[in-house]
Amino acid sequence: MSSIDRSQSAGGTRTYEVRTYGCQMNVHDSERLSGLLEDAGYVRAPESADGDADVVVFNTCAVRENADNKLYGNLGHLAPKKASRPGMQIAVGGCLAQKDRDTIVKRAPWVDVVFGTHNIGKLPVLLERARVQEEAQVEIAESLEAFPSTLPTRRESAYAAWVSISVGCNNTCTFCIVPALRGKEKDRRPGDILAEVEALVAEGVSEITLLGQNVNAYGSDIGDREAFSKLLRACGNIEGLERVRFTSPHPRDFTDDVITAMAETPNAMPQLHMPLQSGSDPVLKAMRRSYRQERYLGIIEKVRAAIPHAAITTDIIVGFPGETEEDFEQTLHVVREARFAQAFTFQYSKRPGTPAAEMADQIPKAVVQERYERLVALQEEISWDENKKQVGRTLELMVAEGEGRKDGATHRLSGRAPDNRLVHFTKPEQEVRPGDVVTVEITYAAPHHLLAEGAVLDVRRTRVGDAWEKRNTAEQAKPAGVLLGLPKIGVPEPQPAVASGCGCD
Secondary structure, eight states, X not given: OOHHHHHHHHTSOOEEEEEEOSSHHHHHHHHHHHHHHHHTTXXXXXXXXXXXXXXXXXXXXXXXXXXXXXXXHHHHHHHHHHHTSTTOEEEEEEHHHHHHTHHHHHHOTTOOEEEOSSOGGGHHHHHHHHHHHTSOEEEXXXXXXXXXXXXXXXXXOSSEEEEEOEESOOOOOTTOOXXXXXXXXXXXXXXXXXXXXXXXXHHTOOEEEEEOTTGGGTTTTTTOTTHHHHHHHHHXXXXXXXXXXXXXXXXXXXXXXXXXXXXXXXXBOSEEEOOOBOSOHHHHHHHTOSOOHHHHHHHHHHHHHHOTTOEEEEEEEEOOTTOOHHHHHHHHHHHHHHTOSEEEEEEOOOOTTSGGGGOSOOOXXXXXXXXXXXXXXXXXXXXXXXXXXXXXXXXXXXXXXXXXTTHHHXXXXXXXXXXXXXXXXXXXXXXXXXXXXXXXEOOEEOSSOEEEXXXXXXXXXXXXXXXXXXXXXXXXXXXXXXXXXXXXXXXXXXXXXXXXXXOOO
């Protein structure tokens, strides 16, 4: 009996699982893949399925050196399951699929579908075609067929959402392969973006993150250099939208009108993720980053002058080819001067197909590791010091879902402050739902989170909480799903190990 037959005998539906690797753009794409599959009649497999779904989709990342090894290892793990389960299908999409194309089917002939970053909307059709024709379908579009946000979606949060404002990138950073895989920047029309935001708010969303590979370059494709600041201000006029964030900007395009818009737009949150990559001017030049240390620190200074309580986070690459000890010391200097709330730190690894992979003076692994550990130690110290400054402050938190791994044991709940800091707070007697807003006083600081150990000062029940409650009740009637990971608004909580994102903005 085929998997289709078994599924139909058990209730007439086929199950799916989506496994996501890489950056926020991939998380957003995976929400669309889930939406497409559910729109086609699939249901998410139970969390314990571990590859036992009728369709398993890999949404891949290609920016790290071992990305392909990770993919083929996972595909190899599924091969015997597929052999013993007639009718099961495996699909591979995302950046690695865009790059490797036919190679995937040659190395893993049990894969049914390979699709790229530009045609994720074709997945259900390709799966059906592979089933009918009984052969692998490889379809890689060379240009964007539809913005991800125009496709059906299965959002992982009832109260927070990504909104894609552009795709692609016009930069030529020597360590990054994203422009080759996602193409040149293409902007959505402002009216389409705002219509989507208004529709999301009508569904109960109160917090959005504007998403782009180089988000603040928005407008270059439509001929308006101030389009991004205008978009921020327009979001400020949408009733019911409480929080607006964006990721990830590029220092080259971070203009004064954006800073002013952030400061003057009430629902633009006091948080900025500004990738540094290196503090050394020679390394920045070798990276083809079109700014230098002075320009970067100048932006930070202007943001802090306009938004004193802003939390600033960053990305840093350690061990780029040719990086000397003096170059690395310049990175440490910027870290000390900028006082980042958090930093995503990456050990440089070769991205196949990038200019940096062919550069001379590749840094020995031991040297990279030693520098990386020094950077992490410094940033941990600064993060803790900056968090200690929050003790005694009274903050409004938007109650989160699934962000406090120890909340059950500690009888706490968790939420995000306006500046995106993670706060664990004492569970009040009054019912509090994800999306509701609580007011607390910060009593303790750790490097990566804050505690509010006293009684909650105020609880504001919101229509967003109502939306979460309605959705949660409906979900309990459906099979449990395999979460893609709750899209954390802004920047996810950093870990001391090498991050898994691309770090290429």
